[in-house]
Amino acid sequence: MSSSAAAPAAAPVSEALVDLLGMVxxxxxxxFERMAADARLAPDLRRRAxxxxxAAVEIANYGRLAARLGEVxxxxxxxxxxxxxxxxxxxxxxxxxxxxxxxxKAYVGDGVxxxxxxxxxxxxxxxxxxxxxxxxxxxxxxxxxxxxIRRATEADAKTRHRLSMWARRLVGEVLSQATRVAGQRVxxxxxxxxxxxDQAAVQAxxxxxxxxxxxxxxxxxxxx
Amino acid sequence: MSSSAAAPAAAPVSEALVDLLGMVxxxxxxxFERMAADARLAPDLRRRAxxxxxAAVEIANYGRLAARLGEVxxxxxxxxxxxxxxxxxxxxxxxxxxxxxxxxKAYVGDGVxxxxxxxxxxxxxxxxxxxxxxxxxxxxxxxxxxxxIRRATEADAKTRHRLSMWARRLVGEVLSQATRVAGQRVxxxxxxxxxxxDQAAVQAxxxxxxxxxxxxxxxxxxxx
Numbered sequence: 001m002s003s004s005a006a007a008p009a010a011a012p013v014s015e016a017l018v019d020l021l022g023m024v025x026x027x028x029x030x031x032f033e034r035m036a037a038d039a040r041l042a043p044d045l046r047r048r049a050x051x052x053x054x055a056a057v058e059i060a061n062y063g064r065l066a067a068r069l070g071e072v073x074x075x076x077x078x079x080x081x082x083x084x085x086x087x088x089x090x091x092x093x094x095x096x097x098x099x100x101x102x103x104x105k106a107y108v109g110d111g112v113x114x115x116x117x118x119x120x121x122x123x124x125x126x127x128x129x130x131x132x133x134x135x136x137x138x139x140x141x142x143x144x145x146x147x148x149i150r151r152a153t154e155a156d157a158k159t160r161h162r163l164s165m166w167a168r169r170l171v172g173e174v175l176s177q178a179t180r181v182a183g184q185r186v187x188x189x190x191x192x193x194x195x196x197x198d199q200a201a202v203q204a205x206x207x208x209x210x211x212x213x214x215x216x217x218x219x220x221x222x223x224x
Numbered sequence: 225m226s227s228s229a230a231a232p233a234a235a236p237v238s239e240a241l242v243d244l245l246g247m248v249x250x251x252x253x254x255x256f257e258r259m260a261a262d263a264r265l266a267p268d269l270r271r272r273a274x275x276x277x278x279a280a281v282e283i284a285n286y287g288r289l290a291a292r293l294g295e296v297x298x299x300x301x302x303x304x305x306x307x308x309x310x311x312x313x314x315x316x317x318x319x320x321x322x323x324x325x326x327x328x329k330a331y332v333g334d335g336v337x338x339x340x341x342x343x344x345x346x347x348x349x350x351x352x353x354x355x356x357x358x359x360x361x362x363x364x365x366x367x368x369x370x371x372x373i374r375r376a377t378e379a380d381a382k383t384r385h386r387l388s389m390w391a392r393r394l395v396g397e398v399l400s401q402a403t404r405v406a407g408q409r410v411x412x413x414x415x416x417x418x419x420x421x422d423q424a425a426v427q428a429x430x431x432x433x434x435x436x437x438x439x440x441x442x443x444x445x446x447x448x
Contacts (some may be wrong), residue, residue: 049287
């Protein structure tokens with residue numbers, strides 16, 4: 001991995017694309033680590049293994065994104081570095097205290113982030129658009145998380161209340177860190193804002209994110 | 225996953241086979257968790273990702289073994305439970321303090337354990353023999369570990385000495401925990417001892433393990 005590798009002059013790689021791939025790649029690496037650690041909160045071996053398997057999906061996705069960064073002449077490490085402190089801040093401020101909080105974080109927190117990445121992916125050209133969408137589509141463990149959380153929220157009003165507050169905090173932290181990223185990654189932010197053409201388009205994007213988030217909350221028995 | 229599931233009467237599954245599959249399955253799950261955690265010791269993102277990818281291989285292997293346990297009518301969770309405290313004791317007593325210790329643990333410690341599992345695998349019938357051998361053959365990251373450790377041991381005599389001591393401690397702990405398992409899992413121990421027919425065969429097994437361990441030590445620039 002050489003940091004002196006440059007994009008071929010014939011097909012200049014946009015800074016925004018490298019920003020996006022780096023962000024999603026580091027998001028996956030970081031999600032892997034957190035989910036692998038949070039698996040220790042599982043109440044039994046079966047659930048511990050299930051969360052570990054969820055984590056492993058993330059690292060496989062990371063590999064595809066890192067490979068693509070290399071292909072377009074970017075250094076994967078350099079592309080991910082801007083996101084290290086932001087993700088660290090997010091995870092430090094949302095350390096799950098138990099199994100249900102860990103699952104809710106994986107489902108609700110990562111869900112919002114994934115929706116946002118998907119929106120940005122629509123703004124870049126192929127094959128990167130499809131790569132990001134593919135990677136984010138890998139949610140085969142959502143069903144497991146939904147069933148686990150739903151069982152707990154249906155059984156107990158106190159748990160429902162506690163997880164509602166937790167989910168709200170998760171989304172608040174995601175938005176707060178996203179704002180930080182927006183301020184720092186100018187090329188990426190410009191891509192999002194310019195693509196819409198006007199403020200209404202950006203507002204529509206946020207509306208779509210909100211609707212998808214509400215649907216996830218309902219699916220686990222929580223109101224938004 | 226039901227603990228009341230029983231082996232079909234027509235093809236009774238030997239207790240030793242369930243012991244073996246449960247031991248290897250839990251070994252993989254446990255290796256996944258430790259390697260995922262130890263990846264945080266990596267000096268940079270590239271190496272951190274490489275160790276995370278090594279970890280992910282283990283959890284995929286875990287999945288194959290757990291599925292096979294289910295197929296033979298055993299409860300994966302029950303089959304793994306006897307090994308939880310032994311592996312915990314091993315990992316607690318061999319907590320790596322830095323990146324090189326973590327790599328050496330993954331390469332030398334897991335290497336000895338894998339060799340032992342391979343020896344036991346030869347004593348069970350197909351398809352389980354091949355399954356265990358397949359799973360243990362997945363060492364595509366050995367090259368990475370060897371290159372990293374070798375570079376460090378060749379560059380510095382103090383590091384060489386420190387890692388030699390560390391590797392010795394790892395093997396000592398593996399043997400100590402293996403002895404505990406041998407005392408507890410009677411069916412498995414009987415399989416190993418009876419298969420050889422006499423004490424000489426068991427001694428030959430230990431000689432093979434020692435030779436393979438010495439070869440691994442040499443490959444990373446350490447004497448045994």
